[in-house]
Amino acid sequence: MAVELLSGKTFLLITGASQGIGRQIAVTVSRLLEKGSKLLLLARSENGLKDTADQVSKEVFVDFKSVDLSVATADQLSEIIRKSIDPSQFDRVMAVHNVGSVGELSKFTADMTDFDEWRKYYDLNVFSPAVLNSVVMNLFGDNEGVKKVVVNVTSICSIRPMKSMGYYCSGKAAREMYFKVFAEENPNVHVLSYSPGPVETNMLKTVAESAGDEELRTSFIDMRNQNKQLTTEQTVNRFVEILRGQKYKSGAHVDYYDDI
Numbered sequence: 465m466a467v468e469l470l471s472g473k474t475f476l477l478i479t480g481a482s483q484g485i486g487r488q489i490a491v492t493v494s495r496l497l498e499k500g501s502k503l504l505l506l507a508r509s510e511n512g513l514k515d516t517a518d519q520v521s522k523e524v525f526v527d528f529k530s531v532d533l534s535v536a537t538a539d540q541l542s543e544i545i546r547k548s549i550d551p552s553q554f555d556r557v558m559a560v561h562n563v564g565s566v567g568e569l570s571k572f573t574a575d576m577t578d579f580d581e582w583r584k585y586y587d588l589n590v591f592s593p594a595v596l597n598s599v600v601m602n603l604f605g606d607n608e609g610v611k612k613v614v615v616n617v618t619s620i621c622s623i624r625p626m627k628s629m630g631y632y633c634s635g636k637a638a639r640e641m642y643f644k645v646f647a648e649e650n651p652n653v654h655v656l657s658y659s660p661g662p663v664e665t666n667m668l669k670t671v672a673e674s675a676g677d678e679e680l681r682t683s684f685i686d687m688r689n690q691n692k693q694l695t696t697e698q699t700v701n702r703f704v705e706i707l708r709g710q711k712y713k714s715g716a717h718v719d720y721y722d723d724i
């Protein structure tokens with residue numbers, strides 16, 4: 465069954481597309497897009513991006529650009545997109561803000577005293593998706609005929625505190641609230657904050673290996689030992705199913721396990 469939110473000639477921008485969930489979103493969603501649609505994949509690792517590009521549907525065009533999103537300015541981001549596409553050529557734009565890092569996991573909140581560490585974390589995980597989102601909306605803003613879909617890849621950590629994950633949990637909460645405000649202000653844009661569940665990626669391995677809180681670390685190790693985590697295919701298939709159903713209010717947090 466077709467996915468209405470992916471219909472028409474689409475420009476699909478995905479951040480953090482060099483591995484993990486971002487790569488899988490590129491691969492799975494590319495197969496659902498209309499012929500002639502275009503993907504633009506962003507992350508730092510050029511090799512990783514190239515591997516992803518090699519795996520997407522041959523029916524769509526794909527560009528990738530190595531960029532450190534924690535330092536890229538709005539002008540640089542705009543330039544990257546304008547070099548890749550002409551916004552007037554598309555019926556739809558979909559921006560998937562998937563980039564993320566877990567940050568320093570060895571510290572508990574009372575030890576998080578370094579402003580630079582805070583800024584570095586928020587630059588990548590909160591400010592960069594917000595700025596990139598504005599850039600994309602402004603590039604397509606003049607054309608009312610272009611349908612707009614924004615996906616924020618969030619986490620259960622945006623609503624559930626986890627010990628020794630102060631940067632990650634607070635960053636996910638702030639990022640999600642930004643997209644909620646954006647959805648309120650832009651009723652013509654379809655916004656989804658998708659929480660993918662625990663997924664076998666480098667990020668999950670890092671938490672299992674390095675979380676400062678022993679109980680949390682053990683629970684992640686146990687989950688991986690019992691193979692209870694999800695594959696990237698499982699979570700992205702569920703993401704597509706959620707998009708297809710559209711049974712949520714724009715801006716909502718929808719989790720892999722939600723019964724909708």
Ligand SMILES: NC(=O)c1ccc[n+]([C@@H]2O[C@H](COP(=O)([O-])OP(=O)(O)OC[C@H]3O[C@@H](n4cnc5c(N)ncnc54)[C@H](OP(=O)(O)O)[C@@H]3O)[C@@H](O)[C@H]2O)c1
Nearest residue numbers: 480482483484485507508509532533564619662663665667
């Ligand atoms: N895995 C889970 O269990 C889980 C659970 C809940 C939510 N999530 C969320 O899902 C999203 C994807 O996570 P993942 O598990 O797939 O993690 P991952 O495998 O570590 O992928 C993270 C992606 O972000 C990119 N990235 C990191 N720093 C960057 C920077 N400075 N500039 C540009 N790109 C950067 C990485 O590429 P480069 O290193 O090449 O730059 C990579 O493509 C994140 O937002 C994460 O919070 C994951």
